[in-house]
Every structure is written in C-alpha cells, then in structure tokens.
Amino acid sequence: MDSSLKERLKDRFEKVLEEGIFSGRLEVQNFENTVSKFLKSSYSISCANGTDALELALRALSIGLGDEVIVPALTWVSTAEAVVLVGAKPVFVDTDEQGLISEDWPNAMTPKTKAVIPVHLYGKMVDMEPLVQKASQSGIFVIEDAAQAFGAFQKGKAAGTWGDVGCLSFYPTKNLGALGEAGMCLTQNSALPEKIRLLLNHGQPVRDQHELVGRNSRIDSIQAAFLNVMLEDFEGNQTRRKAIAKYYLEEFSGISDLILPEGILAEDHNAHLFVVQTERRDELRRHLEKIGIGTAIHYPKILPEMKPFLTLEGDFSISERLSKKILSIPLNSHLNSDEVNTIIREIKSFFLP
Numbered sequence: 001m002d003s004s005l006k007e008r009l010k011d012r013f014e015k016v017l018e019e020g021i022f023s024g025r026l027e028v029q030n031f032e033n034t035v036s037k038f039l040k041s042s043y044s045i046s047c048a049n050g051t052d053a054l055e056l057a058l059r060a061l062s063i064g065l066g067d068e069v070i071v072p073a074l075t076w077v078s079t080a081e082a083v084v085l086v087g088a089k090p091v092f093v094d095t096d097e098q099g100l101i102s103e104d105w106p107n108a109m110t111p112k113t114k115a116v117i118p119v120h121l122y123g124k125m126v127d128m129e130p131l132v133q134k135a136s137q138s139g140i141f142v143i144e145d146a147a148q149a150f151g152a153f154q155k156g157k158a159a160g161t162w163g164d165v166g167c168l169s170f171y172p173t174k175n176l177g178a179l180g181e182a183g184m185c186l187t188q189n190s191a192l193p194e195k196i197r198l199l200l201n202h203g204q205p206v207r208d209q210h211e212l213v214g215r216n217s218r219i220d221s222i223q224a225a226f227l228n229v230m231l232e233d234f235e236g237n238q239t240r241r242k243a244i245a246k247y248y249l250e251e252f253s254g255i256s257d258l259i260l261p262e263g264i265l266a267e268d269h270n271a272h273l274f275v276v277q278t279e280r281r282d283e284l285r286r287h288l289e290k291i292g293i294g295t296a297i298h299y300p301k302i303l304p305e306m307k308p309f310l311t312l313e314g315d316f317s318i319s320e321r322l323s324k325k326i327l328s329i330p331l332n333s334h335l336n337s338d339e340v341n342t343i344i345r346e347i348k349s350f351f352l353p
C-alpha cells in the first residue's frame with residue numbers, strides 16, 4: 001500500500017472516530033451515491049459482503065423452497081451457497097472456454113426455474129444482452145454475480161446493472177477492496193430496494209417495527225469510509241492493472257504452451273485476474289513458488305464435484321478441464337516494474353529454457 005493512501009485512510013479513520021458513528025449514516029450514504037453515479041445504477045444498497053448480497057437478491061425476488069436457480073459449474077462457492085441458503089436448488093451448467101456460463105444454459109430450465117446467475121468470472125462480463133433477453137422471454141430473473149467485475153462496462157452498462165439484481169463484493173483482494181468485508185446489491189427496479197433494505201436490517205423500516213424476518217447484513221460505516229477513500233484511486237489503479245495485463249499479453253504471446261485470457265483489455269473486463277491455461281499448470285506453479293512468486297487457482301474443483309453440491313448428472317466437461325489447467329498469475333496495481341519483469345522472466349524461462 002503506498003504511503004499517500006495509508007495517510008488518507010488513517011485520516012478518514014480518525015474522522016470516523018471523532019464523529020463516533022459506526023453504523024449507517026453519512027459515509028454509507030456517500031458510498032452508495034458515489035457507486036450509483038459511477039456505475040449509472042438507479043439503486044445501490046450496501047451490505048456486509050458479497051455472499052450476503054446474493055442471498056438478499058434471491059430473497060428479495062422471493063426465491064426459496066422448491067425453486068431452481070441456474071448456476072455455472074465453475075465459480076466461487078458463494079454463488080451456489082446463497083441458492084442453498086434460501087432453500088432453493090442450484091442447477092449447474094457448464095461454462096465456455098473462458099469460464100463463463102455456457103450459451104446453452106437455457107437447456108437447463110425446468111418449470112421450477114426461477115432465475116439464472118451469470119458470473120462475470122475473473123472480471124470478464126458474460127454477453128448480457130442475449131442472456132437477459134432469453135431470461136425475460138422465459139419469465140425468469142437474472143441475478144448477476146458481479147463480485148469480481150466492479151467497474152466493467154458492456155455497451156455502456158456496468159456489470160451488475162443488467163440483471164434484476166447485481167451483486168458486488170468489496171473483499172480486500174477485489175479491484176475495489178475494503179479493509180475488511182463489504183458487499184452491495186444493485187438494482188434498476190424501483191420495486192426492490194425497499195425489500196432489500198428491510199431484509200438486511202431485521203425487517204425494520206423504522207426502529208422496533210418489524211415487517212418481515214430479515215437479518216443483520218449492514219455494512220460497517222468504517223468500511224464504507226475506507227471504500228470512499230479507495231474509490232478516489234480506483235480509475236488510476238485500473239489503468240495500472242490494464243497496463244500490466246497488456247505487458248503480460250505482449251511478452252507471453254510467443255509461448256505456444258500458454259493460453260492467454262481473452263478480452264482482458266476490453267471495457268467489459270476489469271482485469272481482476274490474469275488467468276492463463278496450461279497443461280503444465282502444477283509444474284509451473286511449483287516453479288514460481290520456489291522463487292517466491294505466489295499464484296492461485298480460481299478454482300481447482302468445480303462446484304458439482306464438491307461435497308455440499310454433489311451432482312451426478314450433467315456434463316461439465318469444459319469447466320472440469322479448465323479447473324485442471326488454469327493458473328492466476330499476480331496482477332494488481334501495487335506490483336512494481338521489477339516485480340512484473342521478474343514474473344515475466346521466470347514464466348518465459350520455464351517454457352522457453
């Protein structure tokens with residue numbers, strides 16, 4: 001973290017301490033207003049984390065027991081967890097070669113299907129126009145899992161603003177990250193914000209009046225305050241991320257054993273993760289680890305193969321193949337030129353000794 005950011009965060013922390021308001025109020029309102037303006041979202045409702053945002057979206061759309069929700073096989077566990085938590089059943093579908101929900105997802109619809117959850121995995125947006133059109137023709141809702149895609153835009157519309165509800169996460173490693181946990185529901189439908197706000201605050205429109213069974217999923221004021229500071233740097237950080245991604249693409253283009261991420265420089269990709277594909281994934285990972293370069297796998301196991309979601313039927317062959325050859329190499333705005341050059345040199349020397 002650079003020293004200017006550290007100072008601004010400390011100053012904001014001191015200001016919040018002086019004010020003595022730790023739930024709701026000005027920092028939260030400012031955060032929601034700034035996000036609404038930046039993403040051109042009619043309603044932006046902050047909450048405790050991205051997983052809660054998904055659960056709140058499902059509950060706000062009255063999805064629950066006996067309902068089915070279509071979910072891609074390759075995603076972070078929260079996408080399916082939220083569906084199970086509201087009592088509905090996740091119905092998994094395969095992804096394409098980039099890890100995005102397969103265009104064939106409508107084949108998974110049954111009379112019980114209430115919604116589809118496209119996940120903008122790694123920050124790359126699903127092609128939303130045909131998806132929203134198909135969902136609307138079929139009378140089902142679209143809940144966008146935009147947890148990884150803050151700030152990506154497609155045809156001028158932000159990730160999270162295409163569906164009935166869009167869900168964001170501000171987990172610290174995200175492009176816009178808090179110093180703790182935070183999330184948000186976006187919606188363009190004026191019928192939903194009130195219900196979402198009730199659900200995340202014990203069903204209370206005003207203190208001690210409870211209209212429905214909700215929960216506590218309020219954002220901390222301190223996290224909203226930190227996010228307000230982080231937002232000041234967001235566009236500059238994005239420029240840096242994209243520049244590193246562009247450099248990686250140029251430097252790795254001659255390595256035939258490496259499949260590079262598609263569309264990472266486009267507006268509808270926020271370059272959250274730089275995910276390469278290689279049959280030598282585990283070997284490459286060990287090589288980088290040995291010299292202190294940390295990598296990650298998003299994700300090593302597909303959801304239908306995990307104990308809580310075990311699904312014996314269905315063809316998830318693309319997702320499954322991806323899970324065995326994907327590797328996320330370091331990409332964030334804090335990497336300096338020496339670090340980026342070392343990563344490039346080591347990956348090149350691994351493939352082209």
Ligand SMILES: Cc1ncc(COP(=O)(O)O)c(C=O)c1O
Binds near residue numbers: 147
């Ligand atoms: C695709 C996806 N969905 C949902 C979430 C859940 O967000 P959170 O960690 O804020 O609960 C995340 C974040 O990790 C994510 O990457």
